[in-house]
Amino acid sequence: MQPMRQHTGRVTPLDRANVDTDQIIPKQFLKRIERTGFGQYLFYNWRFDEQGNPDPDFELNQDAYKDGSILLAGSNFGCGSSREHAPWALLDYGFRVIIAPSFADIFYNNCFKNGILPVKLPEETVRTLFARIESGETVDLTVDLEACRIDDGNGFSVSFEVDPYRRHCLLEGLDDTAVTLQQEDRIAKYEANRPAYYRIHPEPVK
Amino acid sequence: MKPRTLFDKVWDQHVIHQEPDQPAILYIDLHLVHEVTSPQAFEGLRLNGRKVRRPELTVATMDHNVPTTDRSLPVTDPVSAKQMETLAENCREFGVPLYDLHNPQQGIVHVIGPELGLTLPGKTIVCGDSHTSTHGAFGALAFGIGTSEVEHVLATQCLQQSKPKTMEVHIKGKLGPGVTAKDVILAVIAKIGTDGATGTVIEYTGEAIRNMSMEERMTVCNMSIEAGARAGMVAPDETTFAYLEGRPYAPKGEAFEEAKKAWRQLRTDEGAAYDFRVELDAADIAPQVTWGTSPGMGVSVTDRVPHPESFPSATEQKSVKRALEYMGLEPGTPITDIHVDRVFIGSCTNSRIEDLRAAAQVVKNRRVSPNVKAMVVPGSQQVKRQAEAEGLDRIFRDAGFEWREAGCSMCLAMNADILEPGERCASTSNRNFEGRQGRGGRTHLVSPMMAAAAAIEGHFVDVRKWNLTD
Ligand code: SF4
Numbered sequence: 113m114q115p116m117r118q119h120t121g122r123v124t125p126l127d128r129a130n131v132d133t134d135q136i137i138p139k140q141f142l143k144r145i146e147r148t149g150f151g152q153y154l155f156y157n158w159r160f161d162e163q164g165n166p167d168p169d170f171e172l173n174q175d176a177y178k179d180g181s182i183l184l185a186g187s188n189f190g191c192g193s194s195r196e197h198a199p200w201a202l203l204d205y206g207f208r209v210i211i212a213p214s215f216a217d218i219f220y221n222n223c224f225k226n227g228i229l230p231v232k233l234p235e236e237t238v239r240t241l242f243a244r245i246e247s248g249e250t251v252d253l254t255v256d257l258e259a260c261r262i263d264d265g266n267g268f269s270v271s272f273e274v275d276p277y278r279r280h281c282l283l284e285g286l287d288d289t290a291v292t293l294q295q296e297d298r299i300a301k302y303e304a305n306r307p308a309y310y311r312i313h314p315e316p317v318k
Numbered sequence: 319m320k321p322r323t324l325f326d327k328v329w330d331q332h333v334i335h336q337e338p339d340q341p342a343i344l345y346i347d348l349h350l351v352h353e354v355t356s357p358q359a360f361e362g363l364r365l366n367g368r369k370v371r372r373p374e375l376t377v378a379t380m381d382h383n384v385p386t387t388d389r390s391l392p393v394t395d396p397v398s399a400k401q402m403e404t405l406a407e408n409c410r411e412f413g414v415p416l417y418d419l420h421n422p423q424q425g426i427v428h429v430i431g432p433e434l435g436l437t438l439p440g441k442t443i444v445c446g447d448s449h450t451s452t453h454g455a456f457g458a459l460a461f462g463i464g465t466s467e468v469e470h471v472l473a474t475q476c477l478q479q480s481k482p483k484t485m486e487v488h489i490k491g492k493l494g495p496g497v498t499a500k501d502v503i504l505a506v507i508a509k510i511g512t513d514g515a516t517g518t519v520i521e522y523t524g525e526a527i528r529n530m531s532m533e534e535r536m537t538v539c540n541m542s543i544e545a546g547a548r549a550g551m552v553a554p555d556e557t558t559f560a561y562l563e564g565r566p567y568a569p570k571g572e573a574f575e576e577a578k579k580a581w582r583q584l585r586t587d588e589g590a591a592y593d594f595r596v597e598l599d600a601a602d603i604a605p606q607v608t609w610g611t612s613p614g615m616g617v618s619v620t621d622r623v624p625h626p627e628s629f630p631s632a633t634e635q636k637s638v639k640r641a642l643e644y645m646g647l648e649p650g651t652p653i654t655d656i657h658v659d660r661v662f663i664g665s666c667t668n669s670r671i672e673d674l675r676a677a678a679q680v681v682k683n684r685r686v687s688p689n690v691k692a693m694v695v696p697g698s699q700q701v702k703r704q705a706e707a708e709g710l711d712r713i714f715r716d717a718g719f720e721w722r723e724a725g726c727s728m729c730l731a732m733n734a735d736i737l738e739p740g741e742r743c744a745s746t747s748n749r750n751f752e753g754r755q756g757r758g759g760r761t762h763l764v765s766p767m768m769a770a771a772a773a774i775e776g777h778f779v780d781v782r783k784w785n786l787t788d
Contacts, residue, residue, distance in 0.1 A: 134751045138757075142354050143400075147358045147465075162757065186633060188513040191512060194447055194463060199464075218463070221467075293473070295335050298335050299474065303372075307577070308569075312348070
């Protein structure tokens with residue numbers, strides 16, 4: 113996994129609540145068996161019309177935001193299906209940070225596993241940023257995971273909270289499977305003591 | 319010892335190790351796998367030279383992509399076929415048992431787990447699918463995970479998890495006739511919102527839940543995720559044990575007796591505290607119909623499509639407006655005036671035998687409205703056989719329903735079962751998101767009885783007004 117310490121980029125606004133993973137990456141693109149190449153299908157039904165032409169009204173298609181790498185969204189972002197194709201598509205498209213008042217659990221978790229930083233900020237702060245963008249400003253932010261701080265180099269500066277362990281893993285780009293495998297002794301011991309009635313295939317309990 | 323909740327007990331039993339300020343390492347008893355969220359996980363194992371630690375605790379099925387038409391024909395979509403073939407190859411290579419397209423037990427992952435007796439009280443169960451919460455109906459701790467975590471579980475049989483909070487959803491009293499488990503969970507979500515339970519594990523309690531069959535409890539737990547919860551649970555009881563006895567993978571004889579003894583302890587202790595609590599009176603719950611593009615946007619069938627201005631915040635008003643626009647609905651329209659073009663009875667929420675029986679009871683000796691195209695997709699091949707043995711397929715076919723092979727089908731429309739733009743569907747599935755059942759398709763979530771009645775009348779009706787005594 114790509115580690116992250118600090119990221120500077122342009123903010124792309126997506127002022128909608130409850131953006132679900134079916135919108136982030138519609139199901140017709142889930143048939144691929146690779147992790148890469150999903151960016152072209154990100155927000156497909158919003159980005160393109162039925163003929164496949166870009167919808168000029170959709171934020172990601174607008175010149176001011178199309179190179180954004182920080183997505184600013186409404187509450188409960190990433191709800192619905194557990195598909196990890198959603199963070200893969202966001203990452204592949206170029207987003208490294210997502211800012212929203214709240215996230216759905218599975219999506220939030222999936223982001224960290226893929227080197228995307230989801231940042232929860234208070235609703236008012238998110239509103240302030242949306243308002244600045246709506247008034248025609250382009251907003252560039254620096255997100256510092258080490259300091260847990262976001263600023264625009266121009267007076268706007270907020271701190272954010274993130275679970276210390278998740279932060280550590282993202283800073284180091286840690287492979288958590290390797291971390292768990294270090295507990296081999298404990299896992300083996302636990303397995304040896306599992307009750308027989310939980311043992312299944314290929315030897316169903318007699 | 320401090321009184322504990324059902325969730326606390328199952329959690330505590332599975333923590334292998336916990337460093338301070340780090341997530342717990344949780345042992346996983348059952349890992350269910352399907353074709354869509356697993357290829358990249360197996361690929362990850364190969365790249366890192368890792369094996370599947372416990373292939374015998376891992377069970378795979380094909381459901382999301384499978385055609386629901388004649389199984390003797392080849393799969394026409396080459397990309398779907400490739401994904402299924404990839405799963406078959408991965409299962410062969412890593413020694414994972416697979417219920418493939420032609421297996422007589424094939425079906426939706428959350429239908430076959432319980433059916434086979436793989437789902438047991440007190441287990442931890444994961445799957446790369448958010449509706450894994452279904453299995454919590456047995457008092458298991460069951461939740462959906464992403465593909466990176468699928469890989470992690472394959473390699474370690476463990477998962478790193480921070481301990482969620484708990485929420486009690488208490489449904490007191492008795493449900494009225496024509497009001498089902500689906501209506502209960504839709505009413506709960508309408509009340510607490512789609513993020514009302516984020517970060518929590520719900521335990522469903524109360525007389526209405528106790529009176530439910532296992533299949534009904536599964537319907538309730540299934541949609542916990544639609545309220546944002548990690549998982550939903552119901553404490554196991556005699557209903558649970560009676561359901562499990564004799565299932566292929568369930569323990570037998572003495573082992574079953576021993577298991578029951580342990581499972582009877584899986585209940586929330588007197589005086590144990592939940593972090594949050596919600597209570598609903600079963601008597602207040604009417605059949606539900608969603609009008610919007612999120613499962614929380616639902617009302618009683620006796621209500622009307624709401625006005626955006628009736629919502630408190632500007633953000634909500636905006637999303638309601640957008641939802642109504644997408645759904646092609648005018649505020650103030652009575653729900654029973656909404657006409658449908660399609661009806662879908664199926665999905666891991668409502669495709670089990672009792673769901674089909676309930677729908678068939680409504681359909682019997684009636685005809686599907688000429689303006690409606692209706693289909694029934696059983697959740698598993700076993701459900702299909704059972705329904706056919708009971709003659710339910712005849713009732714549906716005679717009424718004009720299509721009768722299909724098992725799979726996810728139009729729940730997410732990854733196969734050929736898909737809505738056309740603008741088509742309106744009464745669906746027994748769990749998500750009414752924009753485009754979920756096909757781009758531009760409009761989904762209304764309802765119970766199987768309500769879907770069946772809508773198929774007959776061509777619009778929503780209050781199924782309680784029908785005389786369904788036979
Ligand atoms: S039936 Fe629908 S919700 Fe259930 S597993 Fe299949 S796609 Fe997911």
